[in-house]
Amino acid sequence: MARMNLLQALNSALDTAMAADERVICFGEDVGQFGGVFRATSHLRDRYGNERCFNTPLVEQGIIGFANGLAAAGFRAVAEIQFADYIFPAFDQIVNETAKFRYRSGNEFNVGGLTIRSPYGGGISGGHYHSQSPEAYFCHTPGLKVVVPSTPENAKGLLLASIRDPDPVLFFEPKRLYRAAVGDVPEEDYTAELGRAEVLREGGDVTVLAWGAQVEVVTRAAEMAAEKGIDCEVIDLRTLLPWDVETVTRSVLKTGRLVINHEAPRTAGFGAELSATVQERCFLYLESPICRVTGLDTPFPLAHEREYMPDHLKTLAAIEQTVNF
Amino acid sequence: MYAPSSVDAPRIHTPDFITESALTIPIYGMLGEDGRPYEGADPSGVAKEIVLAMHDAAVFTRLLDERMVAAQRQGRLSFYLTATGEEAATVGSAAGLEPDDMILPQYREQGALRYRGFTAAQFMDQLFATEDDLGKGRQMPVHYGSRALSYMTVSSPLATQIPQAAGYAYGQKLAGEGRCSICYFGEGAASEGDFHAALNMAAVIRCPVIFFCRNNGYAISTPVSEQYAGDGVAARGVGYGVRSIRVDGNDFLAVYLATQEARRQAVSEGVPVLIEAMTYRLGAHSTSDDPSGYRSRKEEEAWQRFDPIARIRAFMEAQGWWDAERDEALRQGYRDEILAAMKTAEAKPAPSLARLIEDVYAAPPWNLTEQYEALREQVRANPDAYPKTAGRIE
Numbered sequence A: 001m002a003r004m005n006l007l008q009a010l011n012s013a014l015d016t017a018m019a020a021d022e023r024v025i026c027f028g029e030d031v032g033q034f035g036g037v038f039r040a041t042s043h044l045r046d047r048y049g050n051e052r053c054f055n056t057p058l059v060e061q062g063i064i065g066f067a068n069g070l071a072a073a074g075f076r077a078v079a080e081i082q083f084a085d086y087i088f089p090a091f092d093q094i095v096n097e098t099a100k101f102r103y104r105s106g107n108e109f110n111v112g113g114l115t116i117r118s119p120y121g122g123g124i125s126g127g128h129y130h131s132q133s134p135e136a137y138f139c140h141t142p143g144l145k146v147v148v149p150s151t152p153e154n155a156k157g158l159l160l161a162s163i164r165d166p167d168p169v170l171f172f173e174p175k176r177l178y179r180a181a182v183g184d185v186p187e188e189d190y191t192a193e194l195g196r197a198e199v200l201r202e203g204g205d206v207t208v209l210a211w212g213a214q215v216e217v218v219t220r221a222a223e224m225a226a227e228k229g230i231d232c233e234v235i236d237l238r239t240l241l242p243w244d245v246e247t248v249t250r251s252v253l254k255t256g257r258l259v260i261n262h263e264a265p266r267t268a269g270f271g272a273e274l275s276a277t278v279q280e281r282c283f284l285y286l287e288s289p290i291c292r293v294t295g296l297d298t299p300f301p302l303a304h305e306r307e308y309m310p311d312h313l314k315t316l317a318a319i320e321q322t323v324n325f
Numbered sequence B: 001m002y003a004p005s006s007v008d009a010p011r012i013h014t015p016d017f018i019t020e021s022a023l024t025i026p027i028y029g030m031l032g033e034d035g036r037p038y039e040g041a042d043p044s045g046v047a048k049e050i051v052l053a054m055h056d057a058a059v060f061t062r063l064l065d066e067r068m069v070a071a072q073r074q075g076r077l078s079f080y081l082t083a084t085g086e087e088a089a090t091v092g093s094a095a096g097l098e099p100d101d102m103i104l105p106q107y108r109e110q111g112a113l114r115y116r117g118f119t120a121a122q123f124m125d126q127l128f129a130t131e132d133d134l135g136k137g138r139q140m141p142v143h144y145g146s147r148a149l150s151y152m153t154v155s156s157p158l159a160t161q162i163p164q165a166a167g168y169a170y171g172q173k174l175a176g177e178g179r180c181s182i183c184y185f186g187e188g189a190a191s192e193g194d195f196h197a198a199l200n201m202a203a204v205i206r207c208p209v210i211f212f213c214r215n216n217g218y219a220i221s222t223p224v225s226e227q228y229a230g231d232g233v234a235a236r237g238v239g240y241g242v243r244s245i246r247v248d249g250n251d252f253l254a255v256y257l258a259t260q261e262a263r264r265q266a267v268s269e270g271v272p273v274l275i276e277a278m279t280y281r282l283g284a285h286s287t288s289d290d291p292s293g294y295r296s297r298k299e300e301e302a303w304q305r306f307d308p309i310a311r312i313r314a315f316m317e318a319q320g321w322w323d324a325e326r327d328e329a330l331r332q333g334y335r336d337e338i339l340a341a342m343k344t345a346e347a348k349p350a351p352s353l354a355r356l357i358e359d360v361y362a363a364p365p366w367n368l369t370e371q372y373e374a375l376r377e378q379v380r381a382n383p384d385a386y387p388k389t390a391g392r393i394e
């Protein structure tokens, strides 16, 4: 075990993956000598050479197109998109190519070796274009897996699992936690299973569901609720596509109540999908309407970032409202 | 159908490839490092008032940048991005335009904006996201914009403004008012697909747009040697059928004259023109960056020698237009003005909460109205958690 922040854990995962398999290739804007603008790829170029860890020209559609080709050639391409806000020039390559490569060719070809890493989310005074949470766009695309870690420990395990997974994975990293989240991380090689949610706190009154940096926020709300005598069950979804419907519905069948929290805007956010599925499967057990605590249906703001965020206070209010329905 | 040139092209009978270095574009320069005109370069076409005005805007920009980097270090500002070393490229090109030609910036063109007349107070209102910011406090520092000054608001996603400039310029051509657009971008942004789309469309559809590349050697940490393998950005223009020139981007006179000529051709012939200005980003990429991780001090110091402001000052002094006393008076005046404007902006409140849901659409639909009502209640109930807006809910 070693104390690591989330960035160091990701760096450790990449290092472990590259050491174990020479087909793992890391690239993106500024990831070479500099080690990425957040330093997630620090030292990898020195350790594995410029052929396996390098800067690309500044072109996201090129990065992912190249990554699709490299993955189709049998490599484990790990492409970094510097900010999730800048993934959209590559949307065509991801949605029309990455996601459909296997299906359209009858599995003659596939890009299962591809992992796209990208920092996402707000809380860093980043305004419109250094704050967005674009997960829902990609969750609407069959063929992709979407993974979001929340701690240094699960970040390493989930990234290693993503790199080795037989399907292409979008791995969204909560950048607000990059340096803020610190914990014990095994130094050895390990993976955390994709598609599994984690119950972080057991409780009987209400299920509270979040992912990424919002896990910390809802945990805080759950602690405040406990002081008021409300017993929350907190679940970290970890994989959004395909999501762990069993763990979530088991919890809601027990508590009869569900609060979902995400930073992205409310309308057509991933919370809408979760809410619809839980309602279909747990209808007769629900004691109150499923409640969403989300960002507003605006572009991500700057001066009003605090007001925009689905913070612990809004979550606590939603928990109380749900319990007292 | 082939273009006629392809049909009439001479035939060869051995497979001879044109080499990747066949086209090597020279650099247009007027002033040498010491500020003296090159032999054969005639600076008499640049009026004294223009030179003084360019120098003035460049000095303001330099001092603003220095002050704001210091403010960021002191924790007074979240983020800043300097244009140090690139003032001739941005100010000189703005000076070569008409004041109501449209500017579509990348984000390091505060010099052009200043040349157009953006005031110290306006810079500060944007930087501190005050209630008087034209952008209503919605974007990170340095994302300026002003309709009155024909300066389109900065957007962080790189290169998106390049095809937009082609479209805007086409609109200007249709309007028939003799206007054009200039679009700034870095040599890094020129790797994006949008750059290539823009050049091709502007050439084919014939748009009066000036594509102005600031080639400052780096895209954050990535040097040009890892950005492109050909002869820079100007050579690409030729491939797309866009007339192109490479200029010394640290030479105010060359940038000014090249842009003025580009404008003349763009407007009179209704065609795009590409200018690649060779310069150097003397500072960090932004206050979030530390260049010591990817380039040497020695390299930075070597480029100090080419400081565009020192060069134009030497020229002005040689003409008898400038001296140390005037220089100090100009600088002291701007230092005082900038500091005072910063203090004023720091004391101003943030935009009121209602601004949050405005401008998403022309009028807010039901979902935004509902969300705003709920948020207002939330802020009222927890005033300590939302200090920026709690005291001033409409």
Ligand SMILES: Cc1ncc(C[n+]2csc(CCOP(=O)(O)OP(=O)(O)O)c2C)c(N)n1
Pocket: A029, A058, A060, A082, A086, A089, B108, B156, B157, B158, B159, B185, B186, B187, B188, B189, B190, B214, B216, B218, B219, B220, B281, B285
């Ligand atoms: C589409 C997109 N990708 C990545 C970024 C992150 N980014 C911001 S500035 C920058 C480098 C730009 O370099 P260049 O175009 O040369 O301009 P310079 O900063 O040198 O003025 C990068 C990669 C971005 N803003 N937009």
Ligand SMILES: [Mg+2]
Pocket: B186, B187, B188, B214, B215, B216, B217, B218, B219, B220
């Ligand atoms: Mg550059």
